[in-house]
Amino acid sequence: MKNIAIIVPEQSVFQAIADPQYCFSAVTDFMVKSGGDPLFHVELVGLNPEVKLNDKRYSVFPDQLLPTDTSPDLVVIPALFGDMKQAVKANEGYIPCIKAQYESGTEIASLCVGAFLLGATGLLNGKKCSTHWGFTNLFRELYP
Incomplete structure (x- = not known):
């Protein structure tokens, strides 16, 4: 079983949290109901016990x-x-937590403009990535 942590950032897109959580959980539910083993254990991980999004x-x-x-x-x-x-x-x-996870062998993935937070870790230095086309110039400016 793969353990997946979806972080819950402040100022994030609600669907970019809910949709991956639902997808991984639905696949696992399907596998278990079909008699198989669960594929994923998904947890939402945050800095605060409650994160209010989309103007609360x-x-x-x-x-x-x-x-x-x-x-x-x-x-x-x-x-x-x-x-x-x-x-x-x-x-x-x-x-620091993302960097520590990466250094311990964890795979890191960002969705769309989550690449800005990934870029801030320094883990993209010397690597290519993609982000929303409307933010590419700002991304290049911040993380050359």
Whole structure:
């Protein structure tokens, strides 16, 4: 079974948290109902016990708070929302944890403009990545 941690950043896109969580969980439910073994264990991981998104229309309650003793196989960084510099600053607390997970062998994936938070870790130095076309110039400026 693969352990997946989806981080719950401040100023993020709610669907970029909910959709991967649903997808991994639905596959696991299908496998178990079909008599197979669960494929994924998914946890939402946050810095705060409640993260309010989309002008406080939605609340997300992480399963775990950082720091955590869990060692996931995959960390998913959802898309951020709004001013990217501000969004990265609001989520700086994730940076040491993402770096430590990577250094311990965990795969790291970012969705869309979640690449800005991944870029802030320094893990993309010398590597290629993709992000939303509307943010490519800013991304190049911040993370050449």
